Amino acid sequence: MSLTNPFVPTYGATPPLLAGRNRVITRFESALQHGPTHPDYTLLLTGRQGYGKTVLLNSVEAIARDNGWSVVSLSASSGRFRSELLSGVGGSVAERQPSPPASIPPLIRTVLTAAADHMAEQGAGLLVTVDELQAVDPMEMREFANAIQHITRRELRPLAFVGAALPEVEDTLLADPGMTFFQRCARAPLSALSKDDTHLAIEYPIRNSGGHIDADALAAAVEHTAGFPFMVQLVGFHSWDICVDPAAGIALKDVEAGVVESLEVLVEQIIQPLWKALSPVDKAFLFAMAQDDTVSHIADIADRLGRDGNYVNYYRARLIQTGVVVPEGRGRLCFAHPVMRTWLLHPSRRDYPHP
Numbered sequence: 001m002s003l004t005n006p007f008v009p010t011y012g013a014t015p016p017l018l019a020g021r022n023r024v025i026t027r028f029e030s031a032l033q034h035g036p037t038h039p040d041y042t043l044l045l046t047g048r049q050g051y052g053k054t055v056l057l058n059s060v061e062a063i064a065r066d067n068g069w070s071v072v073s074l075s076a077s078s079g080r081f082r083s084e085l086l087s088g089v090g091g092s093v094a095e096r097q098p099s100p101p102a103s104i105p106p107l108i109r110t111v112l113t114a115a116a117d118h119m120a121e122q123g124a125g126l127l128v129t130v131d132e133l134q135a136v137d138p139m140e141m142r143e144f145a146n147a148i149q150h151i152t153r154r155e156l157r158p159l160a161f162v163g164a165a166l167p168e169v170e171d172t173l174l175a176d177p178g179m180t181f182f183q184r185c186a187r188a189p190l191s192a193l194s195k196d197d198t199h200l201a202i203e204y205p206i207r208n209s210g211g212h213i214d215a216d217a218l219a220a221a222v223e224h225t226a227g228f229p230f231m232v233q234l235v236g237f238h239s240w241d242i243c244v245d246p247a248a249g250i251a252l253k254d255v256e257a258g259v260v261e262s263l264e265v266l267v268e269q270i271i272q273p274l275w276k277a278l279s280p281v282d283k284a285f286l287f288a289m290a291q292d293d294t295v296s297h298i299a300d301i302a303d304r305l306g307r308d309g310n311y312v313n314y315y316r317a318r319l320i321q322t323g324v325v326v327p328e329g330r331g332r333l334c335f336a337h338p339v340m341r342t343w344l345l346h347p348s349r350r351d352y353p354h355p
Contacts, residue, residue, distance in 0.1 A: 025063070036158065036159075041152060043162045047189060052230075055229075081137065089115045117157065132166075145179055163182070201229070203218055211249075278322075282318060285315045320333075
C-alpha cells in the first residue's frame with residue numbers, strides 16, 4: 001500500500017505539525033481563560049508571506065470553537081468587510097436583536113454587543129478574526145475598531161480579536177491616527193523557525209506517515225529551507241513525491257531534486273508577485289544588493305546607485321516593510337528569500353535600466 005504524502009504546500013492549509021508557534025498558541029489560550037483584561041485578548045499577528053499567519057488564525061479559531069465560542073472569520077481583502085462582518089455575527093443574535101428598518105444600516109457596535117452578550121450567557125464569547133489587515137479599507141475598519149475598543153476594553157464583554165497582516169501594515173493601517181485600537185493590540189511577529197523546529201517540522205510528519213529520511217538528507221532539507229515555513233512544506237512535499245519509496249528512506253538526491261522544484265514554485269508564487277508590486281527604484285535597489293554574495297552594506301548600495309544615504313535609507317525602509325529584505329545589523333541588509341538574488345542575476349534581468 002502506498003503511503004500518503006503528509007506535506008501541504010498550499011497557502012492557508014494547516015501543516016501536519018505546526019512547529020515553532022507554540023508560544024503564540026499558548027498566549028491566545030491564556031487570554032481566553034483570563035478574559036478581556038488579558039493583553040492578548042486583542043492580538044495582531046505579523047509576518048511575511050508564507051510564514052503561517054493564516055494557519056495560526058485557523059488554529060486560534062479551532063481553539064475558540066473547542067471552548068464553545070462563536071467564531072467569525074473574515075478577510076480584509078474581500079472589499080466587503082462591513083457587510084460580511086454583520087452577516088457573520090448577525091446569525092447568532094437574529095432572534096435577540098430586532099432588525100432595523102431597511103433604510104437604517106445596523107451599527108457594528110450594536111450587533112457585536114448583542115452577540116457578545118448572547119455568548120456570555122452561555123459561559124463563552126465571540127472571536128472575530130481578520131486576515132490580510134494590510135489591505136483593509138480604513139473607512140470600513142474604523143467603525144469596527146472603535147466598536148471593539150469600547151466593547152472589549154471598556155465594557156469588558158467577551159469579544160476577542162485576532163488579526164493577521166504583512167509587515168507593511170505598519171505603513172497602512174497602523175499609521176492611521178484614527179486606528180489607535182490596532183496600534184494598542186498585542187503583537188506576535190512571526191519569524192523564521194529555529195533549526196530544531198525546522199528539523200522537527202520535516203522529520204516528524206515523514207516518520208508519522210510511515211516514511212524515513214536519511215540523516216544527510218534531513219540536514220540538507222533543514223539547511224535549504226532556512227526556517228521558512230512555506231519552504232519547509234514545499235521541500236518536504238517534493239522530496240517525498242520524488243522518492244521512489246519513502247518507507248525505505250528519502251535520500252539526499254531526493255531532497256536535492258525536491259529543492260530545485262521547490263525553488264521554481266517559490267519564484268512563481270512569491271518572488272514574481274513581490275517583484276511586480278515594486279517601483280523602479282525599489283528594483284534598482286535590489287539589483288544593487290544582488291551584486292553581493294550574502295550581506296549588503298548600505299554604503300555600498302548608495303555608491304552603486306549614485307545616491308546619498310538618506311535616499312537609500314528611505315528605500316531600505318520601504319523594502320523591509322514589504323518583506324523583500326531583512327536587516328542584518330546596523331547598516332546591513334540581506335534578501336528575505338535568498339533565491340531572489342539568483343533570480344535577479346539571471347541573464348534575462350541583467351539589462352534592467354537602473355535609475
